[in-house]
Amino acid sequence: MSKAGVWFIRYVSILVELLMAILVGAVFIEVVMRYLFSRPISSVAELTQVLFPWMTFLAAIEITKNNEHLAITILRDKLPRKLKRINLIFIRLIMIFFSYYMIKSSVEISMASITIRLGVLRFLTRAHLYSAMTAAFIGILVVLIYQILLLILDKESEEVRT
Template identity: 35%
Template sequence: MNVMLEKALNRFIKFTEVIAGILMVLLTLVVFAEVLSRYVFDYPISSSTEMTQLLFPWMIFLGTIAVTKNEDHLKITVLQERFSLGAQWVMQLFAKVVMLLFSVYMVYASYLLASAVQMQPLPMLRISKSWLYISVTVSFVLVCLLLILQVVLLIRRRNTFMEGGEIQ
């Protein structure tokens, strides 16, 4: 892969990881403040539930981008390792294409869902409910782009793979 593209991609992935980490800290602070306020001061924070609903999906789905790039997702290789290198390459390509198709469907379905609730505000925060669901759309668009890049690289590196090299 082009060195410039690789650096830009790694910076972007690092950026999404940092944002997901910041969202995790915010989520922890909101939940801690709610528990402290409710049980120590007997004064619940009414918007904390909505903040949790908003922060959690963004944190999870931004993390999905890095998981896809680094291939840190659950991968079962016991069966795959019993086949020839050519069959392993076909299996990896098939898995990436299935992941891509699923991701495209998630983009479409989450966009429809976000559009359907666009005019419904969250009661306390007074922002559109679509902010809850658009996190799925944004993250899976980026996951689709990563998967397309991985499929292209897998196809381009087919000969290296057949000779026993690793594909990133």
């Protein structure tokens, strides 16, 4: 993968880890405040509503890059090299098609919900939540296009083969 791609994936991973740390810290503080001091923090529930989708969807970019998604490979493993490459290209084309429609749909739902404010965190809207899908599937789309180019140019690496 190019330096820009490695840099992008590294920083997405760091962002996911940071979001996870914030999420765990916020929930821990909420539990302590609720059960030890009987003073729950109402904004933590909404914060987790926003952080969890961002964390999950951004992690999907790295999962796609590392081919750690679910795959049934029993048939593909038995194919000759050329047919295996064609199969990998076909699968990635289907994933690109799906990613495109996820981007399109998430933009539409984000735009439709841009005026719906959260209850406690009034500066955030539902669009902040739904835009996680847009950002993640744009990243996934870039990774898939890069992997298809490697397959077409027959410069596949371990990150594309599996």
